[in-house]
Ligand code: SF4
């Protein structure tokens with residue numbers, strides 16, 4: 001692919017040493033950016049709240065009740081966050097399986113995003129577990145709850161994190177200058193991709209399947225036996241909208257890292273992704289409609305929850321879908337970005353409606369997250385962005401790979 | 411890079427791992443359903459509201475004894491410090507007393523939900539909780555159709571609390587402490603089959619006194635706790651909209667498909683991959 005590339009700059013192959021690692025660990029660049037000023041206090045506060053949670057119990061920081069045992073940390077951090085991390089399996093599918101080379105430049109950043117998302121949501125999960133010291137039980141076999149959806153989700157989650165780590169590992173090897181390791185790791189990419197897509201299909205739908213037994217607890221407009229399929233299909237456009245959104249931010253923030261060629265290609269990529277969003281959203285909307293008719297939910301529409309359902313379906317599925325279709329022709333980047341943001345709001349609404357808002361919507365004491373739950377959630381997200389930035393500034397993610405690693409296309 | 415032999419085996423190897431995982435995942439626990447489950451029968455016509463069962467339960471499990479008064483239509487809930495609760499309801503048949511606690515389902519949603527089998531349906535009938543396995547994810551609470559398991563939110567070492575039908579007593583050959591304490595024999599212990607026959611007999615002998623239904627016979631796929639009541643069950647605080655089939659069955663479809671997706675999808679992906687690769691190398695040759 002890069003056979004004709006002319007090597008201009010003197011490429012420097014770093015040799016691995018502890019000194020090098022130590023230097024890389026130090027922060028770079030300006031300290032007092034607006035992002036740092038906002039995020040540092042929140043991260044510190046969040047950390048304090050986590051200490052409080054382990055000291056006094058989950059009830060000391062959350063508003064969870066006996067009727068609503070899962071709140072923001074599960075409903076938003078895990079259930080919603082994983083949907084947004086779906087971009088990685090979709091993009092690797094396009095690039096490695098369908099061989100759509102034009103999207104190659106966004107693979108690494110998307111996989112990195114996905115990996116960090118999973119790593120941090122698992123972290124958030126540990127905070128939410130009442131007895132986290134037993135978290136290894138389903139792995140070491142104390143016991144294997146094989147009839148549990150959560151058991152399957154947990155395993156698929158864990159293995160997928162490994163797969164993503166393998167997919168990303170060539171970038172780490174390039175950063176450390178480990179030539180041989182890079183060659184071996186790059187050779188494993190396709191296996192990791194196939195494995196990863198399979199695992200994603202199942203845990204994306206599995207997150208929906210978690211709620212199947214809560215049949216009478218979830219508002220009928222959001223409960224159906226098709227939750228797993230709906231979750232899977234919506235994870236496609238949720239993930240891609242995230243890729244579009246994250247890409248346009250990265251292109252501003254890390255402008256200097258991106259090659260001219262990739263800058264030019266970026267709008268084309270966004271346009272291509274928007275087409276996929278349009279089509280999958282159409283399928284999703286159609287499915288939702290079928291489910292709605294199948295469950296005969298007409299009478300529920302004329303209730304407050306019914307209006308709320310319409311807001312989600314029309315405002316944040318139908319409208320962004322129309323915008324995506326509109327930009328199909330016009331290739332208007334602004335419209336696409338707007339549609340991506342609306343879609344993301346829609347996915348947040350959908351996941352929260354299933355897991356929190358519609359869950360025991362009739363409970364005597366409704367669950368409303370405490371400010372502390374929100375701060376911890378923000379702290380998790382901000383820490384993740386910190387790590388993301390740290391990696392981007394060091395490893396060839398947005399940047400081109402060093403020339404010694406250019407022999408193939410991984 | 412063409413798909414050389416080494417890569418091919420790598421991919422097949424990975425597919426094999428998925429196969430193995432898929433297999434173990436697909437296998438569902440076939441709890442020997444033929445064992446005689448023990449259960450309890452509560453007859454609302456006999457309960458006197460003395461709270462002796464609650465007091466005995468609290469004593470046996472180191473929980474505070476009830477201090478509140480039993481009042482008509484004031485709901486007394488079970489909680490993380492209270493495994494059972496007697497409630498007083500106004501119904502079309504007058505005031506009726508009813509007891510709430512874990513139903514000990516035949517096919518418990520909580521146990522199917524639990525990823526470590528900490529919630530566990532014993533072969534004797536009681537559904538028990540095992541602290542050395544539980545990771546506190548509270549998925550059992552999300553899944554239980556009766557909202558039974560309770561969580562200690564204000565503890566650094568929280569437990570899941572619910573009635574365990576005095577499993578340790580049963581294993582010692584004793585009967586649950588509540589049944590022992592009940593002076594009116596409103597609460598009796600036995601095998602589920604005996605209790606069902608007994609319940610049917612009471613209805614047959616006194617059709618005026620009971621609604622013609624044993625609550626627990628079919629709800630949620632059947633429960634080990636059975637109820638007789640003079641008034642319709644929705645009037646004494648039960649959710650009669652709950653389905654009659656088992657709750658774990660709701661996830662069966664998904665669980666079964668996991669194994670096949672784990673096996674078939676990698677093969678399919680590998681197929682598409684090699685097809686698109688071939689196309690590409692052809693294109694490159696033509697370049
Ligand atoms: S009533 Fe709830 S907690 Fe009790 S066995 Fe059934 S599902 Fe489990």
Ligand code: SF4
Pocket residue numbers: 520523524525526527528529539543544545546547548549550551570
């Ligand atoms: S909280 Fe404990 S008992 Fe309940 S599902 Fe989770 S691990 Fe199982």
